[in-house]
Amino acid sequence: MTNRLEDLLSTLQAAATLEDLQAVLESLRDHYKVEHTVYHWVNSVGERYGAGTYSAEWVDRYLEKDYLRMDPVIFGCFQRFTPVSWKELDWSSKAAREMWQDALDHGLGNQGYTIPIRGPNGQFALFTLNASLSDEDWAQFIDDNARDLMILGHEFNKKALEFEQWGEDGSTPALSPRELASMSCLARGMSRAQAAAELNISEHTLRVYIESSRHKLGAMNTTHAVARALSAGIIII
Amino acid sequence: MTNRLEDLLSTLQAAATLEDLQAVLESLRDHYKVEHTVYHWVNSVGERYGAGTYSAEWVDRYLEKDYLRMDPVIFGCFQRFTPVSWKELDWSSKAAREMWQDALDHGLGNQGYTIPIRGPNGQFALFTLNASLSDEDWAQFIDDNARDLMILGHEFNKKALEFEQWGEDGSTPALSPRELASMSCLARGMSRAQAAAELNISEHTLRVYIESSRHKLGAMNTTHAVARALSAGIIII
DNA sequence: CGCGACCTCGCTATTTATGGGGAGTTTTAT
């Protein structure tokens, strides 16, 4: 077993292009004898990268129907820490059930297992296996392979991140200490007056810091600046 | 090797109290023959829980000196996805170097390896090994054990979350879809007028969502609400 | 020594956000 994992990981390490990653997913599918293997990287703005063995029709339909906004897999994984078998998710909403039926009609198997992978800057990716198996067989399969899959998912994500700068330019502008302190106060809910008092400076001086932070961060307003500072990890609430 | 990992994981699975977790960390330290093993956990509000084999003196000093706010390990891991060996971090600032010397004086080894672990609701934990080894030996050690450590770190975090004695209030209030969309627009820098246009609603309706979001999130103002939503991981920029 | 970056303070005017009222329909859940 471990040998196979090592083989898969070496193939992954050797990947040099996005096409190689696609090929890795296909060999994973064949190795685990499942219907589909998928990796996709999600963010709310709509930028995304996906690779996997889903049919082009299903992918198109998924995007067309905007299933991203209702998919219990996305929603569920976003709110949990551990990998999840699809049947554990909440399919109670009507929209979700319709989507599920639609998926089955497009060649997806009845079982799924998705590993949420989180990184800095709100990076969030999903690594998914989809198969047609009985509940028992699927549970056994997961039990046997959960750890390997976690390693694979994380290594895959690491590799995917190497290729492109998903986190935009990657060069987070450096804020001065006072600017960081100002952003931090605002992020913790202080008004300008309170933050100025906290930092023992005049409110006007604080304003100068906020302004300069905004410009450095390329933000439209204070809220935006604080949001960017948080996302960039340069301040922590 | 794998057998040892399985042993460690069974011990971890059997843990029933926080004291057991502490004991697991100690046996991990002994097993890997390192100076220290540490797990610490940060939640969206900034409360922290830590367990590990550091001396009480060092923990006290760390808290007293507020090293949390400057520790390159914390900061570095917060901004990266992959585990990191301490020497790769940025120790250029004077405060960081002083802290490093202080740490050595308090019995820490010269090498460290920290795995950042992220979960829902902005959950963020660090799993750390600290040792006294040459750079080469340490690199070899990491090379040999990186995957096992990742599994261990994630399993440890999973176990720690099960207890949830310190994270009970971590239940982030659920925002409605429109509230989330409003927060998301604001986080991306839109003014209220722009966000209202984006969502095809009146500016007043948008205000209602912002207000209700603020109340649900316990925020003092819009910026605070957006910051909390981001930290909680319920929106992404 | 000058240059730039950082830190500090003040003024005025305009735009925007906030806080308090209310009121109706639709969707979801019990």
Add this chain to the structure above:
DNA sequence: ATAAAACTCCCCATAAATAGCGAGGTCGCG
């Protein structure tokens, strides 16, 4: 079926943030 929650709209007055003009001191770097 009925209640709860979510979604949508409107007015008014005040508080706060933004944009523009300034000025002067400290510190490190080449």
